[in-house]
Amino acid sequence: ARPRVGYFYVGKTANQLFVEHVRKLKVKDYKSRPVVVTEELSVYDAICTMFLEDVGTLFVVKDGGRLAGVVSRKDLLKIALGKQDLQAIPVSVVMTRMPNIITCSQEDTLYEAASKLMRNQVDALPVVRPMEDGEGLEVVGRITKTTITKAFVELGQESVL
Amino acid sequence: ARPRVGYFYVGKTANQLFVEHVRKLKVKDYKSRPVVVTEELSVYDAICTMFLEDVGTLFVVKDGGRLAGVVSRKDLLKIALGKQDLQAIPVSVVMTRMPNIITCSQEDTLYEAASKLMRNQVDALPVVRPMEDGEGLEVVGRITKTTITKAFVELGQESVL
Numbered sequence: 001a002r003p004r005v006g007y008f009y010v011g012k013t014a015n016q017l018f019v020e021h022v023r024k025l026k027v028k029d030y031k032s033r034p035v036v037v038t039e040e041l042s043v044y045d046a047i048c049t050m051f052l053e054d055v056g057t058l059f060v061v062k063d064g065g066r067l068a069g070v071v072s073r074k075d076l077l078k079i080a081l082g083k084q085d086l087q088a089i090p091v092s093v094v095m096t097r098m099p100n101i102i103t104c105s106q107e108d109t110l111y112e113a114a115s116k117l118m119r120n121q122v123d124a125l126p127v128v129r130p131m132e133d134g135e136g137l138e139v140v141g142r143i144t145k146t147t148i149t150k151a152f153v154e155l156g157q158e159s160v161l
Numbered sequence: 162a163r164p165r166v167g168y169f170y171v172g173k174t175a176n177q178l179f180v181e182h183v184r185k186l187k188v189k190d191y192k193s194r195p196v197v198v199t200e201e202l203s204v205y206d207a208i209c210t211m212f213l214e215d216v217g218t219l220f221v222v223k224d225g226g227r228l229a230g231v232v233s234r235k236d237l238l239k240i241a242l243g244k245q246d247l248q249a250i251p252v253s254v255v256m257t258r259m260p261n262i263i264t265c266s267q268e269d270t271l272y273e274a275a276s277k278l279m280r281n282q283v284d285a286l287p288v289v290r291p292m293e294d295g296e297g298l299e300v301v302g303r304i305t306k307t308t309i310t311k312a313f314v315e316l317g318q319e320s321v322l
Contacts, residue, residue, distance in 0.1 A: 018179050022317040047242055056235075073234045074217075080241035081208055111317035114310050145306035149275050152313045156183040156272035 022155070027113050028106035030151055031127045031141030036061045039068055043094060044086035047076050057124035059139045060095050066136040067103075069095030072123055098136070103128045104143060110151055113143045183316070188274050189267040191312055192288045192302030197222045200229060204255060205247035208237050218285035220300045221256050227297040228264075230256030233284055259297075264289045265304060271312055274304045 035053045037046060039060055046058055050073065060069035075094045080086060102120045104113045104127055113125055127141035196214045198207060200221055207219055211234065221230035236255045241247065263281045265274045265288055274286055288302035 018182065019317060021179065022313070044242065047238055051239070073238055077208055077234055077238055077241065078212065080238065081205065081247070086242070109317075111314065114314050114317070117310055118307075118314055145310045146279075148310040148313050149278055149306045152183070152309050152316075153272065153275050153279055155313075155316070156180060156270075156275070 023109050023111045025110040025151060026106070027104055027108045027110055027127055027141070027143055030110055030147050031106070031143055032147060034059050034126060034139045034142045036065075036139055037071075037091060038062065039090060039092040039095075041091050042087045043076060043079055043089045043091060046071055046091045047080075047086070050076070055142075057142065057144065058091070059126050059142070060091055061139065065138050066131055067098060067101065067126060067128060067139050068092070069097050070101050070122075070124070070126065071095045074123075101126065103137065105129060106140065110143070110148065114148045117143075117145060117148065184270050184272045186271040186312060187267070188265055188269045188271055188288055188302070188304055191271055191308050192267070192304055193308060195220050195287060195300045195303045197226075197300055198232075198252060199223065200251060200253040200256075202252050203248045204237060204240055204250045204252060207232055207252045208241075208247070211237070216303075218303065218305065219252070220287050220303070221252055222300065226299050227292055228259060228262065228287060228289060228300050229253075230258050231262050231283075231285070231287065232256045235284075262287065264298065266290060267301065271304070271309065275309045278304075278306060278309065 035055050036059045037049060039062055049058060056073045058071045060071060062068045071091050071094060079094045102116055102122055102125055104125045106127055116125060124142055124144040126139045127143060128137035128139055131138050196216045197220045198210060200223055210219060217234050219232045221232060223229045232252050232255060240255045263277055263283055263286055265286045267288055277286060285303055285305040287300045288304060289298040289300055292299050
C-alpha cells in the first residue's frame, strides 16, 4: 500500500480529485484543425499535403464533407515501398474506410479519446458529428497523440484545481 | 489524530499534489525497447524494419552501439517521394545526426520528456546513457508520444496518490 502521508480529506480524496480532473478535460477544448482531402487525390499529393500542412494523418471526404476514410503516414509508407507510380494511385486505395474508422465526438472526454488511441493503436481520431442530412459524419477536428502529449505537459505545469 | 473533515491542510494544496504526482513519473518506468539499426541499412530495409517491429522511429548506431542518428517515418516518407531506388540509399543519408538529436535519460521525469517532445516537435526520444568508454551515448530505451498517451490514460484511471 502507498503511504498515506501528506494529503487530506474534504469528502473526496486527493486521488479522486485527481482522476476527476483528468476526466474533466474535453475533446472540444483540445481538438485541432482537421486536414481533409478528396478520394481522387494521388498518394503522391497526399504525402505532399502532409508535409505542407505538417500533419501525420489526413481525413478523406466525399460529397460535401462526408467522412470516407483516414490515411496515416504508415499507410503511405507501405504503398511507397512498392515500385508503383505514386502519382497514379488515389488515396482511396490505401485509406482505412468507413465503417472501420475510429472516431470521437466533441463532448467526449480527452481521457476517452486517449483510451481509444491506445486501444485501437491509431495515431489520430477524427472528431465528428452527424451530417445535417443525417447520413454519415462530418469531420470537425482531430485528436492525435500530439494533442494528448500537450495535455499531459499542461497537467504537469498548471494550477488546475 | 488529525480531524478528517472540512477543508484544511498543512502546506500543500490538492493542486500541488496533483502537479507533483505528474512530475513524479520517471522515464525509466515508462520507456520501451529501442529498435536500432546500422548506418549502412538501406532506406527500403529501414521502412521494412519499422513495419516488422511496429515502431515509428529507428535509432541508428555505429561502432558497438554508439548513437549516430534517428530516423522517423517522416524522414522516410520524404525520401520516398523522390524517384530514387530506396534499396540504394543508406539511412545515414536521411537520418537526423548527432549532435542534433534530442535525447533524455533514465532519471528524467516523464514530464520533462513530454516537454521535449512538444518543444522540439519530434515523435520520439532515445533514452541514453554515456558509453562505457566515455565517448558518445548508448541507447537504452525510447519514449514516444505513444508512451505519453499511455501514461495519460493511466492518470485518468488509477488510484495514484
